Amino acid sequence: MNTQKLKKIINHVFIKHGLSNKHAKISSNYIIKAELVGAPSHGLARLKMYCNRIKKKLINCKPKIKIKKISQSISHIDANNAIGFVGADTGIKIAISNAKKTGFGMVGVKNSGHYGLSSFYAEQAVKKNLMVWCFTNAPPAIAPYGSTKALFGTNPVCFGAPTGNKIPFILDASASIINRGKIRRAEKLGQKIPAGVALDKNGKPTTNAKKALEGVQLPIAEFKGSGLAWMVDIVSGVLTGANHGGKVKDPFDDLTGPQNVGHLFIVIKPGIFVGKNYLTQIKKNLKAVKRLPRSNMIKKILYPGENKYAKYKKNIKKSIEIPDNILQEMNKLNAI
Numbered sequence: 001m002n003t004q005k006l007k008k009i010i011n012h013v014f015i016k017h018g019l020s021n022k023h024a025k026i027s028s029n030y031i032i033k034a035e036l037v038g039a040p041s042h043g044l045a046r047l048k049m050y051c052n053r054i055k056k057k058l059i060n061c062k063p064k065i066k067i068k069k070i071s072q073s074i075s076h077i078d079a080n081n082a083i084g085f086v087g088a089d090t091g092i093k094i095a096i097s098n099a100k101k102t103g104f105g106m107v108g109v110k111n112s113g114h115y116g117l118s119s120f121y122a123e124q125a126v127k128k129n130l131m132v133w134c135f136t137n138a139p140p141a142i143a144p145y146g147s148t149k150a151l152f153g154t155n156p157v158c159f160g161a162p163t164g165n166k167i168p169f170i171l172d173a174s175a176s177i178i179n180r181g182k183i184r185r186a187e188k189l190g191q192k193i194p195a196g197v198a199l200d201k202n203g204k205p206t207t208n209a210k211k212a213l214e215g216v217q218l219p220i221a222e223f224k225g226s227g228l229a230w231m232v233d234i235v236s237g238v239l240t241g242a243n244h245g246g247k248v249k250d251p252f253d254d255l256t257g258p259q260n261v262g263h264l265f266i267v268i269k270p271g272i273f274v275g276k277n278y279l280t281q282i283k284k285n286l287k288a289v290k291r292l293p294r295s296n297m298i299k300k301i302l303y304p305g306e307n308k309y310a311k312y313k314k315n316i317k318k319s320i321e322i323p324d325n326i327l328q329e330m331n332k333l334n335a336i
């Protein structure tokens with residue numbers, strides 16, 4: 001389907017479910033963006049989930065978002081259970097504004113929800129020539145190292161840096177081998193998941209998406225990935241006052257209350273220590289890697305973010321393909 005037409009439909013669905021025009025626009029933009037960067041795990045496949053939560057009043061359509069200024073650089077936001085896209089969008093915009101004024105901006109957000117891809121927010125800072133770290137916690141998916149029970153979310157770590165060219169450096173990776181959305185989408189489409197990414201509830205390796213969702217996802221690099229997920233839980237949840245330690249509610253399966261996800265955004269001026277020399281040095285840094293001898297396994301040495309940028313440029317000219325059962329879900333939501 002044509003991107004603009006699709007965006008209008010999603011926008012309309014959100015407005016029908018009660019979001020304001022402004023919040024519907026923010027949310028539909030991010031959902032379409034996920035499709036365009038080749039991350040359908042965080043796109044249309046989640047529309048029904050957001051609408052369900054709105055209908056059950058677990059996402060607040062008319063949030064009174066409170067912004068507390070702690071200093072010129074630091075702000076604390078209570079998103080009042082707004083849809084996660086809006087809680088996070090408010091947060092990153094304030095972190096950017098604080099960093100522009102003082103060189104350093106940090107914003108903690110509590111009472112938010114699932115915000116999609118961290119790169120949505122990192123990109124906004126990098127476009128303003130700022131360096132950025134984004135963190136969010138998520139519902140239990142990964143077992144802490146040594147345990148058999150899922151407790152940490154797939155908790156992505158995201159870092160963005162201006163490169164002096166139009167393609168930003170954006171490393172945006174979950175602490176699990178694959179993100180949970182890929183497993184959710186595979187379940188919806190009746191597809192298998194790759195081997196080696198999850199265990200079923202009895203601790204046996206599985207490629208069955210449903211069984212994987214009932215079991216645990218494997219972290220990247222064993223205790224190191226589980227440690228990263230833990231760090232993200234601490235900075236997103238403990239630090240901001242959001243849920244943590246396994247208490248973030250699953251947006252699909254747990255309708256007992258708002259998710260209370262937490263996010264942390266840290267934004268700095270990249271010349272904070274070296275001034276204009278930053279751009280000279282980052283360009284040298286990227287070149288040093290690009291010039292290395294290339295493994296036969298790959299066509300080109302890329303930096304993080306290059307692949308998503310290339311997909312976006314390619315996909316923006318095409319229509320978005322929607323699997324049949326996701327289209328049916330969308331049609332039902334649009335008809336409400």
Ligand SMILES: NC(=O)c1ccc[n+]([C@@H]2O[C@H](COP(=O)([O-])OP(=O)(O)OC[C@H]3O[C@@H](n4cnc5c(N)ncnc54)[C@H](O)[C@@H]3O)[C@@H](O)[C@H]2O)c1
Nearest residue numbers: 116117118138154156170171172173174178179302304305
């Ligand atoms: N909101 C949430 O609760 C939540 C939770 C988990 C993950 N997520 C999102 O899911 C996405 C992460 O999924 P993933 O871990 O499966 O990501 P991925 O494996 O697709 O990509 C991870 C990173 O590796 C980089 N990369 C990929 N191929 C590369 C190559 N050939 N050379 C160099 N770099 C390369 C990508 O640019 C990206 O920065 C992120 O956008 C994350 O924010 C969201």
